[in-house]
Amino acid sequence: MDSDELFLRIKGILVDQFEVDAAAVTLDANLYEELEVDSIDAVDLLVQLKELTGKKISPEVFKDVRTIRDVLDALTSL
Amino acid sequence: MNTLNLAWRFVGTSLLWFFFGFIGLILSIFVFPLLYLFARDPAARQVAARNLIARAFGAFMWGGGAMRVFSFHVSGMENRDSERSQLILANHPTLIDVVMLLSVLPQVDCVIKEAVMRNPFMRASVTTANYISNREPSDLLASCVERLRTGASLLLFPEGTRSIVGRPLEFKPGAAEVAIRAGVDILPVVVDCKPRFLGKHDPWYRIPPSQPHFAVTILPPVAVDELVAGSPDDRHARYELNDALVSLFESELT
Numbered sequence: 185m186d187s188d189e190l191f192l193r194i195k196g197i198l199v200d201q202f203e204v205d206a207a208a209v210t211l212d213a214n215l216y217e218e219l220e221v222d223s224i225d226a227v228d229l230l231v232q233l234k235e236l237t238g239k240k241i242s243p244e245v246f247k248d249v250r251t252i253r254d255v256l257d258a259l260t261s262l
Numbered sequence: 263m264n265t266l267n268l269a270w271r272f273v274g275t276s277l278l279w280f281f282f283g284f285i286g287l288i289l290s291i292f293v294f295p296l297l298y299l300f301a302r303d304p305a306a307r308q309v310a311a312r313n314l315i316a317r318a319f320g321a322f323m324w325g326g327g328a329m330r331v332f333s334f335h336v337s338g339m340e341n342r343d344s345e346r347s348q349l350i351l352a353n354h355p356t357l358i359d360v361v362m363l364l365s366v367l368p369q370v371d372c373v374i375k376e377a378v379m380r381n382p383f384m385r386a387s388v389t390t391a392n393y394i395s396n397r398e399p400s401d402l403l404a405s406c407v408e409r410l411r412t413g414a415s416l417l418l419f420p421e422g423t424r425s426i427v428g429r430p431l432e433f434k435p436g437a438a439e440v441a442i443r444a445g446v447d448i449l450p451v452v453v454d455c456k457p458r459f460l461g462k463h464d465p466w467y468r469i470p471p472s473q474p475h476f477a478v479t480i481l482p483p484v485a486v487d488e489l490v491a492g493s494p495d496d497r498h499a500r501y502e503l504n505d506a507l508v509s510l511f512e513s514e515l516t
Contacts, residue, residue: 246399
């Protein structure tokens with residue numbers, strides 16, 4: 185799965201499950217401050233990304249994740 | 263007289279910490295390993311380990327009282343139903359809240375910081391007692407819910423860390439989410455300490471001007487739907503429950 189496709193999947197999760205406004209979802213939007221994703225959603229997202237890609241972002245890396253770009257970087261660096 | 267009392271409480275506090283470390287070490291080196299010999303069944307070992315921890319913590323609280331370092335009082339024990347699975351939620355004003363609470367609620371589950379899991383003084387006891395580690399954030403919520411569903415009671419501090427004096431109480435939504443997903447009653451436990459002692463950023467040797475009093479008040483259990491008007495499946499339910507819990511605790515903490 186390339187990163188464009190992955191971005192769309194993440195956007196899908198944010199919009200459908202976390203009720204985030206689709207227009208607000210950009211690569212550099214801050215998940216926590218702008219998109220109002222809380223820690224529980226973030227963990228949910230982590231679990232779903234693991235199911236989707238088979239890659240597991242470590243808790244240490246995820247702690248520093250702020251934007252969707254960070255998520256994509258973390259996944260592609262694995 | 264006051265200076266003498268203060269000096270004594272400093273000595274008493276030091277002794278208490280010394281014994282805490284010493285007994286912790288003895289238990290880790292000799293007693294917990296012995297449990298593996300005498301209690302082969304992990305479930306039996308867990309019960310024995312938790313009882314041992316409760317006794318040791320009880321001794322600490324008793325010792326502090328006997329040495330007049332602090333006083334300690336628990337009310338509302340009748341609200342705790344050990345036959346039922348309850349999610350015990352407590353505020354977290356001091357370093358020794360878990361000591362106080364486990365001394366009176368012996369068999370409950372709790373979440374242990376990864377650092378404690380690796381601390382040589384505490385590792386043996388917390389692993390034998392089979393407490394939940396917070397190492398994997400993605401597993402933590404599920405582990406908490408699973409324990410509650412299998413009939414255990416779980417103690418959580420929804421603040422996630424000790425309270426900051428002078429700041430409004432703030433709960434992380436994780437505890438509310440656990441309550442909603444597990445569908446168990448919440449047992450609110452209000453912990454208070456006056457004057458301030460062993461709070462966040464307070465070194466252990468900062469002795470308050472007069473003898474501190476720890477008060478633990480166990481409130482009657484509440485069901486999630488008593489605090490949340492809408493459907494508990496709603497994403498906003500955890501915020502609603504969280505706000506209701508914060509108000510409940512704030513009205514008790516004056």
